[in-house]
Amino acid sequence: MANQYIDLATLKFLLYDVHDLSSVLDQARFADYDQASVELFLNAVKDFSDKELFPFFREMDEQAAHYKEGEIIVHSQVRKFMKKGGEMGLISALFDYDIGGLQMPSTVVTAATYIQETANNHLPGYIGLTLGAAELIVHFGSALLKDAFVPKMITGDWGGTMCLTEPQAGSSLSDIITAAVPDGDTYKISGQKIFISGGDYLGVENIVHLVLARIEGAPAGTKGISLFAVPKRRPQENGDLIPNDVNTIGDFQKMGQKGYCTTHLSFGDQNDCQGWLVGEPNKGLKYMFLMMNGARIGVGRGAAAITMAAYxxxxxxxxxxxxxxxxxxxxxxxxSQEQTLIINHPDVKRMLLFQKVVSEGALSLVLLTSKYHDLSTTHSDPKEREKYLLLLEMLTPIVKTYPSEMGSVSVSNGLQVLGGYGFCSDFILQQYYRDIRIFPIYEGTTGIQSLDLLGRKIPMGNGKGLELLSAEIVKAINEASQYTELVPYAKKMGVKLKLVQEVLQFLMPFAQKGDYERFLSDATVFMEFFGNIVVGWLWLAMATKAKGALASGDSQYTSDFYNAKVHAMKFYFKYELTKTTALAEVLMNEEVLTVAEDIKMFS
Structure with missing residues (x-):
């Protein structure tokens, strides 16, 4: 098993040079950080990942999390990871100083988590869910809830989860039936939740579940959903923990990410499950989705990390x-000649270059979206905050989808590079291939993200988000046009930007006429089309920065490094960006084949 799982030089090139981390560090909230301190943090995380994550990657797949006598048994490294992660500030990094946090930029935390996920994608989710659950309590919970739960969560002594999905509802949250009955200062919770990542495991003292449920008499649909903090063990005044009637029914044995447990939970089997309301009644889904941008960036980041490690x-x-x-x-x-290394064969080079452009393009997308997240909340100018929020909204469904979908294709190509050995357990590619397959499903499937992009984000604010994003792309086109070698590619990007408008001019009239089913019937095709162009823009920006470094004699990285970025951009434009022409043809085809109600088409 090779020990090279990440291209740290590319991560830092994207972080500092292409996406200009200094523009985030300039904000008042991050006044205590500079590039040197960020470097120290990232290098410490890399060292931690080398020692405590990567060596256990294969072992966690072979020794899968499993259900036994009412508990989920996980690899012993989970406990160690949670504790050491808490000590290093990996859980508290985003939080304010006054609650024990490090007040660190999301962009930096994203880069640090990406390093961990390239090393071992089975572990960081335990911390990520704990951070997300604690974040919900900090943002929307009472002082009592914050004091009761958050300190133990950010040290890694307690874990945290998000409990949304139910057996009868799946992704349709309007149909959840978990109940909450008022009981003094708390609520009696009853119901079941499935597919709960990190839902229960012998690695922490307690787990705080953030549960979506309905209070008696609440409105139907999503408007009647509230959010509750429901610990596995409820704390007493003397500090003791007693069972809270949260029961693990079983776990799901998966094709990948076997070390990252996924559980089936039942609440209130003995009518003794207490939950504490987080925020106001009937606003649970709103609270949950206010944190969803971060969660979806996290899914894209995890997929990008696996893609890089496989590459x-x-x-x-x-x-x-x-x-x-x-x-x-x-x-x-x-x-009579000696055999050549397979990297010298053109088709192998093509597969490797495909992996390179997808893995590095996906990482660039993840870092940029994280940057927009930071600036949308911390920029000193309210108008700039609004601009970055719209840009964040535009990219969120894409950042969740492109690394997940194209990452899966990329890892498949990586397996193909190994030929028959890629299909064998002796080599790690088959594990990456199994691990990444869940990412197009996590946090809203590709179909759901595609509906969000075309149905909500494109029309948002009368197209204001798309207008802002187009302006960023035009800016990159103009900057690339300063270099003769990049002019043809800048022009191609301009053509693709016009193609987006052409496609939307064809599709939008369906929405304007109220024919939303027709409008959205090929939303997933539009996602592939638009995501491809967005990543093309990011590759043009990378090549421009590399060309500038070569022209100025910048020696931060080698000339081979910079030239490889320009070469990769050219590969992307030849082999990937050109696919958008065919996708546009599909999107503007008058023939409708998937909307008809007649199911006899499957006869």
């Missing part, structure tokens, strides 16, 4: 594996 593993193999010989000028092979 590094297949690149390492291709640089070591001799097989076959290069063709001579006669079109034949000289069998």
């Amino acid at each position: 590094q593993a297949s690149l390492n193999y291709a640089n070591e594996r001799p097989q076959g010989r290069s063709l001579t000028s006669t079109g034949k092979k000289d069998v």
